[in-house]
Amino acid sequence: xxxxxxxxxxxxxxxxxxxxxxxxxxxxxxxxxxxxxxxxxxxxxxxxxxxxxxxxxxxxxxxxxxxxxxxxxxxxxxxxxxxxxxxxxxxxxxxxxxxxxxxxxxxxxxxxxxxxxxxxxxxxxxxxxxxxxxxxxxxxxxxxxxxxxxxxxxxxxxxxxxxxxxxxxxxxxxxxxxxxxxxxxxxxxxxxxxxxxxxxxxxxxxxxxxxxxxxxxxxxxxxxxxxxxxxxxxxxxxxxxxxxxxxxxxxxxxxxxxxxxxxxxxxxxxxxxxxxxxxxxxxxxxxxxxxxxxxxxxxxxxxxxxxxxxxxxxxxxxxxxxxxxxxxxxxxxxxxxxxxxxxxxxxxxxxxxxxxxxxxxxxxxxxxxxxxxxxxxxxxxxxxxxxxxxxxxxxxxxxxxxxxxxxxx
Amino acid sequence: xxxxxxxxxxxxxxxxxxxxxxxxxxxxxxxxxxxxxxxxxxxxxxxxxxxxxxxxxxxxxxxxxxxxxxxxxxxxxxxxxxxxxxxxxxxxxxxxxxxxxxxxxxxxxxxxxxxxxxxxxxxxxxxxxxxxxxxxxxxxxxxxxxxxxxxxxxxxxxxxxxxxxxxxxxxxxxxxxxxxxxxxxxxxxxxxxxxxxxxxxxxxxxxxxxxxxxxxxxxxxxxxxxxxxxxxxxxxxxxxxxxxxxxxxxxxxxxxxxxxxxxxxxxxxxxxxxxxxxxxxxxxxxxx
Numbered sequence: 001x002x003x004x005x006x007x008x009x010x011x012x013x014x015x016x017x018x019x020x021x022x023x024x025x026x027x028x029x030x031x032x033x034x035x036x037x038x039x040x041x042x043x044x045x046x047x048x049x050x051x052x053x054x055x056x057x058x059x060x061x062x063x064x065x066x067x068x069x070x071x072x073x074x075x076x077x078x079x080x081x082x083x084x085x086x087x088x089x090x091x092x093x094x095x096x097x098x099x100x101x102x103x104x105x106x107x108x109x110x111x112x113x114x115x116x117x118x119x120x121x122x123x124x125x126x127x128x129x130x131x132x133x134x135x136x137x138x139x140x141x142x143x144x145x146x147x148x149x150x151x152x153x154x155x156x157x158x159x160x161x162x163x164x165x166x167x168x169x170x171x172x173x174x175x176x177x178x179x180x181x182x183x184x185x186x187x188x189x190x191x192x193x194x195x196x197x198x199x200x201x202x203x204x205x206x207x208x209x210x211x212x213x214x215x216x217x218x219x220x221x222x223x224x225x226x227x228x229x230x231x232x233x234x235x236x237x238x239x240x241x242x243x244x245x246x247x248x249x250x251x252x253x254x255x256x257x258x259x260x261x262x263x264x265x266x267x268x269x270x271x272x273x274x275x276x277x278x279x280x281x282x283x284x285x286x287x288x289x290x291x292x293x294x295x296x297x298x299x300x301x302x303x304x305x306x307x308x309x310x311x312x313x314x315x316x317x318x319x320x321x322x323x324x325x326x327x328x329x330x331x332x333x334x335x336x337x338x339x340x341x342x343x344x345x346x347x348x349x350x351x352x353x354x355x356x357x358x359x360x361x362x363x364x365x366x367x368x369x370x371x372x373x374x375x376x377x378x379x380x381x382x383x384x385x386x387x388x389x390x391x392x393x394x395x396x397x398x399x400x401x402x403x404x405x406x407x408x409x
Numbered sequence: 410x411x412x413x414x415x416x417x418x419x420x421x422x423x424x425x426x427x428x429x430x431x432x433x434x435x436x437x438x439x440x441x442x443x444x445x446x447x448x449x450x451x452x453x454x455x456x457x458x459x460x461x462x463x464x465x466x467x468x469x470x471x472x473x474x475x476x477x478x479x480x481x482x483x484x485x486x487x488x489x490x491x492x493x494x495x496x497x498x499x500x501x502x503x504x505x506x507x508x509x510x511x512x513x514x515x516x517x518x519x520x521x522x523x524x525x526x527x528x529x530x531x532x533x534x535x536x537x538x539x540x541x542x543x544x545x546x547x548x549x550x551x552x553x554x555x556x557x558x559x560x561x562x563x564x565x566x567x568x569x570x571x572x573x574x575x576x577x578x579x580x581x582x583x584x585x586x587x588x589x590x591x592x593x594x595x596x597x598x599x600x601x602x603x604x605x606x607x608x609x610x611x612x613x614x615x616x617x618x619x620x621x622x623x624x625x626x627x628x629x630x631x632x633x634x635x636x637x638x639x640x641x642x643x644x645x646x647x648x649x650x651x652x653x654x655x656x657x658x659x660x661x662x663x664x665x666x667x668x669x670x671x672x673x674x675x676x677x678x679x680x681x682x683x684x685x686x687x688x689x690x691x692x693x694x695x696x697x
Contacts, residue, residue: 044519046626048527185670210670214630216621219418220665220672223411240529240622247531251539251548252414266528274531274622 032069032076035347037062037337038100038109038129039330040093040120043085047114049239053266054326055083058111060312061331064305070338072347079334082106090119097123107350108132108337111330113156115186125149128350132333134158135191151350153357155336156329156384159191162236163198164387164403165262165286169232170204172389172401173258179206180230182221182245184238186213211241218245219252226254234284235261242283243274250279260284260389264325268392280392284400287390288324288366292399296367296386306331306365322397328366328385336362336383367405414545415666416659421551421620422634423658424558425613429635430642430650431565432609438582438645439595439602442492442503445510447610448632449517452625454480454611455618456521459530469535473557473615477608484607485600487513492603493596514628521625529622536619550619557616561609562651569647578602634661637680643693652691 039058041051059081066078082104086096093116100106101123109124112133124131128151135157166179179199183192188210199206207228209221222245225233233249235242242261249257264286265271271280290298290306306327313321336357341347344356361370362383369383387403429451436444454476461472491513495505536549569575580588581598589595613631621627635650638657642649660679665672683690 044522046527046624048522049529052527212670212673214626216627216630217418217422217662217665219414220662221669223414223666224669240624243529243531243622247533251546251551253539253541253546270528270531272533274529274533276533276537279533 030074030076032066032078033347034078034080035108036082036104036106037079037334038082038084038104038106039111040084040086040096040100040109040114041111042088042114043083045087045089046240047088049266050263050325051085051088051114053323054330056313056316057309057321057323057326058330060316061305061309061326062334063312064309065331065334065338070342072341072345077338077341077347079338086114086116086120088114088116090116092116093119094123096120101127101129107348110333110337111326113329121149121152125151130337130350130353132336134329151354153333153336153354155333159195159198160405161286161384161387162195162262163202164405165389166199166204166206166234166387167202168387168389168401168403169234169260169284170202171403173232176232177205178228178230178232179204180225180228180233181206181208181236182225182233182238182241183208183210183236184213184215184241185210187236215241216244218248221245222249222252222254222257226257231256232258232260235259237261237263239263239266240274243271246271246283247275247279250275258282258284260391262286264288264323265390265392265397266323266325268322268395268397271392272395277395281394283392284389285391285397286325286385287388287397287399288327288385289388289390289399290327290365293386293388293402294399295402295404296388298365298367299363302331302335302363302365328364332364332366332383332385335364339363411663411666412545413542415662417545417547417551419659419662421554421658422662423655424554425617425631425654426634426638426657427651427654428558428561428609428613429631430638430654431562431647432606432613433635434639434642434645434647434650435578435602435609436606437639438647439578440488440492440496440599442496442506442510443636444492444603444606445507445632446487446513446517447606447635448628448630449514449521450480450484450607450610450628451614451617451631452521452623452628453483453517454614455623455627456525456530457611458615458618459532459623460525462532462535469532469619473612476615477612480611481604481608485604487607488600488603493599518625518628525625527624529624531622532619534619548620554616554620557612561612565609574601637676639690640680641683641690643690645694646690646692649690649692 042048043051062079062081069076069078082100084096084099086092097120100109108130110132117133121131130151130153132153132155135154170176207230209224211221235245239261246259249259271283291303310321339362340353340356340360343360344352346352357371359371364383366385384405386405389400390397391400433447457476457479458472461467461475462469491509492506495509496502536553539546539548569578577593577598581593581595585595634657638653639650641656642653661672661676664675668675
């Protein structure tokens with residue numbers, strides 16, 4: 001009897017062990033695969049204030065994005081931002097692109113807003129690296145040849161955004177006399193012909209001036225604007241110069257002359273510190289806060305992500321992070337890239353990803369955009385931030401007006 | 410005729426170029442070098458006064474003096490440990506000094522960027538308000554610039570003409586060998602003059618800090634302008650530095666009002682014409 005008990009016990013144990021061995025394995029959490037994304041910007045030199053300020057938010061946004069990541073098939077992916085200074089110069093741009101492409105082995109460089117697109121594209125394009133960048137004087141219709149740069153994606157078109165800003169200004173101040181436009185001679189180029197033609201077409205009254213780089217004394221220019229009858233002066237970029245202009249026009253007695261600039265406020269307190277509280281009141285800037293947009297629709301989940309990233313950035317820097325300027329750039333580009341990868345079903349075949357971008361519809365932190373394909377600078381791009389403006393009231397930044405970015409042909 | 414605001418602006422510009430150029434010429438007359446870092450001492454002066462005023466709470470006039478002392482001291486260190494060592498007694502000496510002081514431009518700008526950050530800083534709260542003069546108004550900050558320049562120029566005049574140190578500086582500038590024979594240490598005078606020159610640049614930056622914004626790159630244009638003022642006035646002439654600064658300030662303001670951004674072209678053309686017609690400048694000694 002004992003013998004049969006032993007045999008039965010052995011059989012039961014064997015069956016149990018076989019059962020355990022054959023049972024499905026407990027699901028292990030699959031680690032997301034990390035994809036490196038290059039970000040090159042001005043981290044040194046006169047434009048570095050923007051580069052340094054934005055970096056904090058972008059890194060925070062990537063952290064927020066990575067909480068869920070995105071999926072291609074069953075695999076979850078995360079992004080890792082690789083930052084390289086390009087000094088906002090052509091040679092710096094080329095060096096940064098080489099570092100990212102050949103050193104860090106990135107296949108995507110996004111969020112580019114500095115003025116060195118040609119030198120960066122010259123490195124990324126032959127390497128089949130996708131570059132998402134702004135437009136500018138380097139990339140106006142007729143100059144940029146899309147056939148030579150199939151891996152360049154133009155977003156945030158500088159000229160169109162400036163035009164939208166001007167139209168938003170006119171909407172905010174319908175009784176304006178004349179709009180003054182101020183730009184540095186460094187920004188002179190064919191892009192301005194395009195902008196001014198559009199303003200002419202829209203019936204905007206304007207007077208334009210250029211100033212030499214390094215100008216701190218704007219008294220002669222303020223006098224010229226006053227004599228030309230301008231009651232609003234809008235500075236193309238150039239935060240320090242806009243601050244100096246606002247301060248000096250106040251001191252000269254032109255207190256009714258409104259002053260603004262493209263590019264968002266870094267923080268209202270910086271303007272108050274330079275201009276003085278009275279002179280800073282009413283100062284206008286771009287405002288890329290999707291939670292306040294009235295005419296541009298942004299998905300609530302992206303608004304939530306932006307706010308979470310701003311909160312995170314505030315905690316990192318130990319004081320409130322209020323700069324909204326980056327929201328329509330790197331995060332938009334990141335979302336387009338992730339969605340294009342999902343559509344293409346690949347994270348490393350840049351030809352397939354470009355194919356998905358062309359003609360695709362993408363939801364971003366600056367609205368939803370359908371890439372028209374062939375005619376936008378020859379690039380499949382029609383996205384950008386709206387011409388939304390804010391103004392300084394007390395020591396706060398408040399919404400002023402908005403002119404949506406219209407899809408380009 | 411340009412409006413009154415433009416002439417006032419010209420006066421303010423003149424004051425700043427004059428102070429900067431005076432310091433540069435003083436250094437040149439003793440050390441025989443052009444200190445290309447002069448603009449960065451201007452920038453550092455603005456930062457010192459900014460932090461002394463905002464972070465430590467030191468009253469602005471005292472903060473200005475501190476800025477002069479701190480940056481003047483830094484200038485002495487630069488002279489002692491860099492310029493003196495590279496200024497070898499050969500034809501290459503001046504070239505080495507030029508290269509060294511040019512390198513210091515980027516060193517100081519980079520260091521300031523890392524230490525103080527890139528964002529514009531301002532001292533608009535110092536001397537706030539404007540004086541309304543009917544058709545135009547002038548800020549109290551700009552009036553302070555004019556008053557400061559007058560005080561500095563008078564102080565420099567007294568120091569150079571009424572004190573033993575001033576006598577020693579003038580002697581060392583005119584005849585360094587003979588001055589040495591009379592017991593004047595030209596080496597010490599060189600250090601002192603470098604300190605004074607840099608302190609002048611720093612205090613010019615300090616007084617301009619409330620007028621403009623402060624960032625690590627604000628020294629470049631004042632440096633170029635003071636160099637032009639020296640060329641106009643005559644290299645080595647203190648009177649020339651003052652007159653050159655005045656001319657340049659007014660020309661710059663009036664031409665910019667008339668011709669907008671072409672003003673720079675006109676200014677540089679003007680300086681080239683002076684170099685062609687009177688290479689020694691208005692008050693310089695004839696070239697041998």
